[in-house]
Amino acid sequence: MLQLLTPTGWTDYELIDSGDFEKLERFGKYITIRPEPQALWDKTLSKSDWEKQAHVRFVPKSSSSGEWKKLKEMPDQWKITYSFLGNSPWKKNENAQISFRLGLTSFKHVGVFPEQAVNWEYIHNSFSTMKTIKPKFLNLFAYTGGASLAAKAAGADVTHVDSIKQVVSWAKENMDISELDNIRWVVEDAMKFVKREVKRGNKYNGIILDPPAFGHGPNGEKWKLEDNINEMIKGVLDLLDEQEHFLILNAYSLGFSSIIIENLLKQKAGKHLETGELFLASKVSNKLPLGVFGRFRNF
Numbered sequence: 001m002l003q004l005l006t007p008t009g010w011t012d013y014e015l016i017d018s019g020d021f022e023k024l025e026r027f028g029k030y031i032t033i034r035p036e037p038q039a040l041w042d043k044t045l046s047k048s049d050w051e052k053q054a055h056v057r058f059v060p061k062s063s064s065s066g067e068w069k070k071l072k073e074m075p076d077q078w079k080i081t082y083s084f085l086g087n088s089p090w091k092k093n094e095n096a097q098i099s100f101r102l103g104l105t106s107f108k109h110v111g112v113f114p115e116q117a118v119n120w121e122y123i124h125n126s127f128s129t130m131k132t133i134k135p136k137f138l139n140l141f142a143y144t145g146g147a148s149l150a151a152k153a154a155g156a157d158v159t160h161v162d163s164i165k166q167v168v169s170w171a172k173e174n175m176d177i178s179e180l181d182n183i184r185w186v187v188e189d190a191m192k193f194v195k196r197e198v199k200r201g202n203k204y205n206g207i208i209l210d211p212p213a214f215g216h217g218p219n220g221e222k223w224k225l226e227d228n229i230n231e232m233i234k235g236v237l238d239l240l241d242e243q244e245h246f247l248i249l250n251a252y253s254l255g256f257s258s259i260i261i262e263n264l265l266k267q268k269a270g271k272h273l274e275t276g277e278l279f280l281a282s283k284v285s286n287k288l289p290l291g292v293f294g295r296f297r298n299f
Helices: 047-053 114-129 146-153 165-177 190-200 225-238 258-272
Strands: 002-005 013-019 022-027 030-035 056-060 066-070 077-083 097-103 136-140 157-162 184-187 206-209 214-216 222-224 246-251 274-281 287-297
Touching: 013 047, 022 047, 030 047, 097 146, 097 165, 114 146, 114 206, 114 246, 114 274, 114 287, 136 146, 136 190, 146 157, 146 165, 157 165, 157 190, 165 184, 190 225, 206 225, 222 225, 225 246, 225 258, 246 258, 258 274, 258 287
Parallel strands: 002 274, 030 056, 136 157, 136 206, 157 184, 206 246
Antiparallel strands: 013 022, 022 030, 056 066, 077 097, 214 222, 246 287, 274 287
16 A cells, blocks of 8 residues: 655654745744755745745755855854654654754755655664564665664664765764764775675665666766666665565656566565655645655555
8 A cells, every 4th residue: 555654753853844846944943944845836825935034045056066055144064953753662762863964065955864864763663573682784875873873772783874975974974963883984885885795695674765767976987876776676675684674675767657666576575565755745735755665564
């Protein structure tokens, strides 16, 4: 059954409004205006309401970069916290929190994708209920590490893989301010890492991959979602522990259907497969779609 999922545990984030290819969001104490290609509808609030509330607006200069225009005084970096819901019978760290250092980057991101809290909850819940004493977790295309932190907070042995050194350093900061430790950091092309792990015979109890539509590895390796995802999934499925495992595939790419994810995963997942869309519900009414997902677990 197709599911529509949105996070419900945030206090340090809210989508206030969206429309006219923009979104108005609160991260902690600060409110941003950023481009959003899927917000095709009209804004609910007026232009003056947006500008009255916002501290900063991102102004694109090209398809991949731009600059921030501050409308009110605010720092270039600040912190927010996410608290796990605690509505499941978790055995470890029931009220765990994770923290993020946010920043105004030249590519419109601030360091967290709030809709991914749905996946963080699934990861934390899964590891907290596994029988495996020290489960292993692999985070591919790991960005600033929200999924890595969720797994570590639940007691997993975490490997975090991303091709951009600066982003991995950012994830380390998030680990430190979350008062966690001992995450394994790998700066490498995700496909190369998976192929090497398969050859080594390594296995993981949980894996998440959130691949971009386009990307490059540290040595210029090219990634294109529709060209590479099938090969990637075949390798990732070989890395799952036979006794206890879960897998999450998340994709944010315009036009990428959850049916594609179903076809990629259904042979391994069988009746346990869940697919659907992630979205953020705005304070005023609209729902903003932010990617499709597939997930399954065998315990």
